[in-house]
Amino acid sequence: MKIDGTPYRSIWVDEADGWSVRIIDQTKLPWAVDLVRLTTMDEMAHAIRAMLVRGAPLIGASAAYGVALAMRADASDSNLAQALALLGATRPTAINLRWALARMKRALQPLSPAARTTAAYAQAAAICDEDVATNEAIGRHGLPLLAARAQNGRRVNVLTHCNAGWIATVDWGTALAPIYMAHDAGLNVHVWVEETRPRNQGASLTAWELGKHGVPHTVIADNAGGHMMQRGDVDLVIVGTDRVTRSGDVANKIGTYLKALAARDNGVPFWVALPSSTIDWTISDGLADIPIEERSAAEVTTMTGRALDGSIATVRIVPTASPAANPAFDVTPARLVTGLITERGLCDANETALTEMFKELA
Ligand code: MRU
Numbered sequence: 141m142k143i144d145g146t147p148y149r150s151i152w153v154d155e156a157d158g159w160s161v162r163i164i165d166q167t168k169l170p171w172a173v174d175l176v177r178l179t180t181m182d183e184m185a186h187a188i189r190a191m192l193v194r195g196a197p198l199i200g201a202s203a204a205y206g207v208a209l210a211m212r213a214d215a216s217d218s219n220l221a222q223a224l225a226l227l228g229a230t231r232p233t234a235i236n237l238r239w240a241l242a243r244m245k246r247a248l249q250p251l252s253p254a255a256r257t258t259a260a261y262a263q264a265a266a267i268c269d270e271d272v273a274t275n276e277a278i279g280r281h282g283l284p285l286l287a288a289r290a291q292n293g294r295r296v297n298v299l300t301h302c303n304a305g306w307i308a309t310v311d312w313g314t315a316l317a318p319i320y321m322a323h324d325a326g327l328n329v330h331v332w333v334e335e336t337r338p339r340n341q342g343a344s345l346t347a348w349e350l351g352k353h354g355v356p357h358t359v360i361a362d363n364a365g366g367h368m369m370q371r372g373d374v375d376l377v378i379v380g381t382d383r384v385t386r387s388g389d390v391a392n393k394i395g396t397y398l399k400a401l402a403a404r405d406n407g408v409p410f411w412v413a414l415p416s417s418t419i420d421w422t423i424s425d426g427l428a429d430i431p432i433e434e435r436s437a438a439e440v441t442t443m444t445g446r447a448l449d450g451s452i453a454t455v456r457i458v459p460t461a462s463p464a465a466n467p468a469f470d471v472t473p474a475r476l477v478t479g480l481i482t483e484r485g486l487c488d489a490n491e492t493a494l495t496e497m498f499k500e501l502a
Pocket residue numbers: 194195196197301302303304305308309314341379380381382392393468
């Protein structure tokens with residue numbers, strides 16, 4: 141997608157040296173587009189942990205390049221094992237991390253150390269290219285859902301939560317891919333962007349990337365979503381996901397479940413967009429089996445933004461003595477999901493439909 145007219149991916153190998161890895165530091169958005177250069181596996185692990193890069197598919201792609209950086213420094217068996225373990229422990233919920241590292245392991249372990257660095261960069265590049273193609277396909281399959289409601293110039297209102305746009309992936313995004321395609325096709329699409337406390341991925345990231353691409357959108361408080369649905373102002377909800385079980389339960393950013401409940405109560409379709417790399421075929425019960433990341437209480441007790449004097453400031457919004465809890469994801473049971481938008485097409489959120497669509501993976 142474009143930033144001020146220039147096409148970008150969210151991660152790429154530096155053209156100047158051919159080996160270091162460039163990312164957009166997402167902790168600086170929307171205030172600055174800071175293209176950070178990462179040169180070691182430890183720097184990449186930090187970037188994932190501290191959420192300079194985030195979003196399930198991008199976390200996977202970043203981890204793959206983390207392995208490549210590790211191999212460049214030392215391609216021994218022990219360093220490969222250490223890199224896989226260290227990167228694998230950076231964030232617990234997004235399954236794409238485990239998926240990408242398993243793929244790197246399969247590609248590199250059989251090779252001699254001398255062959256590993258080149259192979260690691262090639263494999264990481266392939267993961268990125270496939271992610272772009274996959275998300276483009278998700279966009280194509282999701283587009284008719286919007287087109288059906290946007291006939292004769294009618295405005296179609298989509299509500300989304302968190303950021304499942306191009307910067308959560310390598311390009312296109314998952315939930316936002318159909319929206320970008322609808323916009324580019326000239327449909328009258330408008331997005332209600334939920335702010336997504338505590339880290340505000342909606343307000344600071346989704347709003348930023350939609351704005352940079354020229355997609356009409358309005359930021360709303362998380363608590364406003366149900367009200368907008370009651371008023372008939374939401375045609376459909378599309379969210380991304382960090383892990384889907386084989387039975388179709390969906391883990392996504394905290395607050396998603398409440399929107400699924402409100403959508404059900406108001407007869408609003410609730411769609412979840414995902415690449416098949418986000419399906420965890422080893423589990424069925426999302427509530428019992430998906431690990432939910434607990435993040436720092438500081439994300440709840442503080443807010444960062446631009447002060448009136450133009451400086452970036454972090455302020456405390458909770459009494460100093462009050463503790464805070466910060467579960468970062470929740471699980472929406474499959475029964476509340478209208479359907480899944482995958483790279484192979486629309487799919488019911490249940491085991492029969494998923495295993496039929498992805499026979500060779502299930
Ligand atoms: O904690 P984050 O920002 O990495 O959370 C991931 C997300 O942005 C969402 O949960 C998203 O909907 C899934 S990733 C396409």
